Amino acid sequence: MAKKKAEKASPFVPVEEQPYQVPENWCWVYLTNGFAECCDSFRKPINATERANLLGDVPYYGATGQVGWINDYLTEEQLVLLGEDGAPFLDMLKDKAYLIEGKAWVNNHAHILRSYYGNTGNLYLVHYLNCFDYKGYVNGTTRLKLTQANMNRIPIPLAPFFEQQRIVARIESLFAKLDETKEKVQEALESFEERQAAMLHKAFSGELTVSWRRMYDEFKDWNNKNIGDFCFVTKLAGFEYTDTIAPNLTKNGIPLFKGKNVQKGKLVLEFESFIPKSVSDGLERSKLSRKCLLTPYVGTIGNIAIFDGSFEAHLGSNVGKIEVNSDTTEEYLLYYLRSDFGYAELTKKKKATAQESISIQAIRDVSVKLPSMAEQAEIVRILDDFFAKEAEAKAKVEATLDAIDSMKKSILAKAFRGELGTNNPEDESAEELLKRTLE
Numbered sequence: 001m002a003k004k005k006a007e008k009a010s011p012f013v014p015v016e017e018q019p020y021q022v023p024e025n026w027c028w029v030y031l032t033n034g035f036a037e038c039c040d041s042f043r044k045p046i047n048a049t050e051r052a053n054l055l056g057d058v059p060y061y062g063a064t065g066q067v068g069w070i071n072d073y074l075t076e077e078q079l080v081l082l083g084e085d086g087a088p089f090l091d092m093l094k095d096k097a098y099l100i101e102g103k104a105w106v107n108n109h110a111h112i113l114r115s116y117y118g119n120t121g122n123l124y125l126v127h128y129l130n131c132f133d134y135k136g137y138v139n140g141t142t143r144l145k146l147t148q149a150n151m152n153r154i155p156i157p158l159a160p161f162f163e164q165q166r167i168v169a170r171i172e173s174l175f176a177k178l179d180e181t182k183e184k185v186q187e188a189l190e191s192f193e194e195r196q197a198a199m200l201h202k203a204f205s206g207e208l209t210v211s212w213r214r215m216y217d218e219f220k221d222w223n224n225k226n227i228g229d230f231c232f233v234t235k236l237a238g239f240e241y242t243d244t245i246a247p248n249l250t251k252n253g254i255p256l257f258k259g260k261n262v263q264k265g266k267l268v269l270e271f272e273s274f275i276p277k278s279v280s281d282g283l284e285r286s287k288l289s290r291k292c293l294l295t296p297y298v299g300t301i302g303n304i305a306i307f308d309g310s311f312e313a314h315l316g317s318n319v320g321k322i323e324v325n326s327d328t329t330e331e332y333l334l335y336y337l338r339s340d341f342g343y344a345e346l347t348k349k350k351k352a353t354a355q356e357s358i359s360i361q362a363i364r365d366v367s368v369k370l371p372s373m374a375e376q377a378e379i380v381r382i383l384d385d386f387f388a389k390e391a392e393a394k395a396k397v398e399a400t401l402d403a404i405d406s407m408k409k410s411i412l413a414k415a416f417r418g419e420l421g422t423n424n425p426e427d428e429s430a431e432e433l434l435k436r437t438l439e
Contacts, residue, residue: 009033011434013155022157023418025429031113031154034434036125039112040148042074046107061100063087063109073103080113080126081106085145089134093405097129111151116437117161123168128156131412157416158434160427167415170422174411182404189397192390199386200339203379204369212378222371228364230327235297235320235360236286244283245314249273254280256316257288257307259296265338265387267294267305273316286315291330293322295337298357301350304337306330320360328368332376335383336368 011034018028032038048068051060056071063086078101086109088094099122106112115121137154138144159167202208206222213219227233236245245256253274261268280287288294288307295304298318307313307321315321324330336342349362370376414420 011438017155019155020417022416023159023423023425025423025425025427026157026159026163026418027430027434028155029158029434030152031156032152034158034438035117035121035156036080036113036115038148038152039075039079039114042112043106043108043110044074045109046070046105058103058105059100061104061106061110064095065098067107070105072105074105075100075112076103077101077114078119078122079104080115080122080129081110082113082129082151083146084109084111084148084151085140085143087144087146089138089144089146092131092133092409093402095130096132096134097126099123099126111146111148117164117433120161120165120168123172124159124164125156127168127171127412128416129154131409131416157418158430159418159423160430161433162427163418163423166422166424167420170420171411171415175408178404178408182401185397185400185404189394189401192394192397196387196390197340199383200335201341203383204336204339204341206371208382209371209375209378212375216374218372218375220372220375222369224367225327225370226364227322227333227366227368228361230325231333231364232323232325233320233360233364234285236315236317240283240286241317244279245275245286248275248279250276253277255313257294257313257319258316259299259303259318261316262294262296262303262305262319264303265305265334267307275314277312280312280314283314288313288315288321290323292324293330293334293337295320295322295363297360297363298355301356301358302337302343302346304334306334320363322363327370328373328376329380331380331384333368335380337366341369342366 009030011029013028013030022028029035046054046060051068051070054071055069058070058073059066060068060070061081063083078099080097081100082097083089087096089096100106113122113125115125117124132154134144134146137150138146139150199208251274253276255271256273256275257267257271258273261271288309291309292307293304294307294315295301296318297320322333324333337346345366345368346358346363349358349365351357351359371379411420
C-alpha cells in the first residue's frame with residue numbers, strides 16, 4: 001500500500017492519448033499505474049538442460065503458455081501472464097495473454113501482472129490484453145518484443161467494479177457457446193483426414209473400381225513393381241552441392257526445392273535459396289526439367305507432391321525426384337504413395353536414426369500396385385473429384401473456425417467499449433474505485 005501512495009505519476013491517460021470514448025462512469029488508466037501491479041521480479045529463466053535435472057509437477061510457463069515442468073515454484077496465486085517476446089502481437093486473432101493459477105514458475109519471456117481488482121480484474125485484464133492493438137508498443141524485426149516500459153504505458157479502459165464482473169460473466173458465457181461450436185467444427189476438420197485415408201485405401205485395395213471393372217469387363221490382375229523399374233529416381237549429388245551450388249547461393253535466381261517446400265500432395269512455392277542462371281545451366285542431375293514427383297528423403301518421410309515442370313528449378317538438399325518413364329502416371333503414383341499401402345512401403349524402409357531418413361535406393365525398391373492403365377486412369381479420376389470436393393468443404397470448415405475467432409475478438413472489442421449492454425450508470429464511478437484502490 002505504501003508503495004502505491006508513493007507513486008507520483010498520474011494513473012490517468014490524457015484525453016488526447018485515449019484510444020476511444022468509453023461510458024461516462026469509466027475512465028482510462030495506464031496498465032501498471034491504475035490497473036495492475038507488475039510482478040516481473042518473480043520470474044526466473046531456467047534452460048531446458050537445467051530443467052531436465054529439476055523435473056517435478058509444477059508448471060513452467062513462457063510467452064504463450066506452459067513450456068515444461070519443474071520441481072519448485074516462485075508464485076502461488078492467480079496471475080495474468082503477457083508475452084514479452086515470442087508472442088503473436090500483431091495477429092489480432094491470436095492470444096497474447098493468459099491466466100495461471102496456483103503454484104507456478106515463469107521464465108523471462110512473459111510479463112507477470114496482478115490486478116488491483118482481484119480475480120475479477122485479472123479476468124477482465126486478460127480479455128482486454130487479448131484484443132489490444134500492440135502496434136507502436138512492440139519493437140524488433142524477426143522477434144517482436146514488448147518491453148516493460150512499453151507495457152507500463154498500455155491504456156486500459158477501467159470500468160466500475162460491478163461492471164467488470166458483468167463484462168467478464170458475459171464474455172465467459174458467449175465464449176463458452178462459441179467454444180462448443182468450435183469443438184464440433186474441429187471434429188469435422190479432423191474427420192477429413194480419416195475420410196481421405198479411407199478413400200485411398202479403397203482405391204488401392206481395388207474396392208473403388210469394382211463397378212468399373214464389371215462395366216468394362218476388366219478383370220486383369222494387378223502387378224507389383226518396384227518404383228525403380230519404371231521411374232528414374234535421384235537426388236542432388238554431393239559434388240554438385242559442395243562444389244557448385246553451395247558457394248553460389250543467392251537471394252534470387254533459379255529456386256531450390258528444400259524439404260519444407262514439399263508437403264502432402266502440394267508444393268509450397270516460397271523459396272529461401274536460389275542459384276544464378278549461369279550456375280544452373282551446368283547442372284543436369286539436380287535440374288527439374290520435366291514433370292516429376294518430389295519427396296524429402298531426410299525429414300518428413302511420406303510428404304510427396306507433383307512438380308509440373310512449368311518453371312526452372314533445382315533440387316535442394318534432402319529432396320529427391322521421381323520421374324515416371326512407363327507403366328503409370330505421376331498422379332497415380334502420388335495417390336498410391338499417399339495411401340496406407342504406399343506409406344507402409346516407405347516407412348518400413350526408413351533408417352533408424354534420430355531424424356527420419358530413407359535412402360534413394362530404398363525409394364527405388366518401394367513396391368507399387370499397378371492395375372491396367374485404363375483402371376489407373378479411372379482411379380485417378382475418382383480420387384481427383386473426391387479430393388477437389390474435400391478441399392472445397394475443408395476450406396469452408398476452416399473459414400468457419402476463422403469466423404469464430406473473429407467473433408470472439410468482436411465481442412471483446414464491444415465489451416471494452418461498454419457496448420455489451422451491461423453498463424449501469426448508477427454504479428460507483430471508475431474514478432472513485434481507483435481512488436479507493438490506491439489509498
